[in-house]
Structures are given as C-alpha cells and as structure tokens.
Amino acid sequence: MAPLTSAVPDKIEILAAIETVLTWDLDGPDRPAVNVALGFVQEFTAYGRIVADDLRTQCLSIPANSQAGRGTQAILSEAARRLHLSPPARTPQGAGHRAQNIARLVKGLLRAMGEVGEEQARARRRHTTTKGTR
8 A cells, every 4th residue: 555645745845835835926917827826825825734633643742832832722712713814815925825825834844843853952961960959
C-alpha cells in the first residue's frame, strides 16, 4: 500500500510555493490564472490540515499556559475555521486572495510548530537538570 502522504509536498517545497504566492500583485494585470491559484489553495489547505493535526498532538506535551501554548491555540483555532471553508470565488482575485490567506496561515502554523518544539526542548532540559537533585 502506498503511503498516504506521497501527494503532499515537503516543507521546503511548501515554503517556496508560499513565497511565490505571497509575491503576487492581485491588483495588477499579471494576476495568476484561477486554476493556478485554486491549485495552490488546495495544496496549502491539505498541507495545513496535516500540520495542524500534528501541532494539536504536540501541544499535549507543553503547558497550555506557556507562551507557545497560548499562541499555538490561537493559530489552531484560526486553522480550524479557515482550513474548512468552501472553495473561493472562481475569479482571479478571489482565488488569489484565498491562496495568499491560506499561505499566511500555513506559515503561521509552521512557525507555531517551531515554537512548540522549542518549548518541548526547554521542558526536556529542565527535566534533565532537575532529575538528579532530589
């Protein structure tokens, strides 16, 4: 059986795609074609759902009242709402705006993933340094 994530691009590909989409000038004459923008919306949405699911799981190992915990809960709430919206209008501007908004959301999810990882590392260091002091 083939892995389920084979169609999902890796983080480096996603970050490159995000930077491309965020450079679009949606008010200019060179707007992306609707099908291109909708393709990015679909790609970012699928990737964002995977990252959000992983992030929810990782949050279980950090204090909810930590700075990383509070920030992550905020971005996860936003992801729960925005990653399940119906498809955008089939206009270049509507599709382009949605692609840019989801790109920013995925970027935020990835940033939160890093912050949670740092919080987990701090917790491990605290645990290791206090382990032999009893």
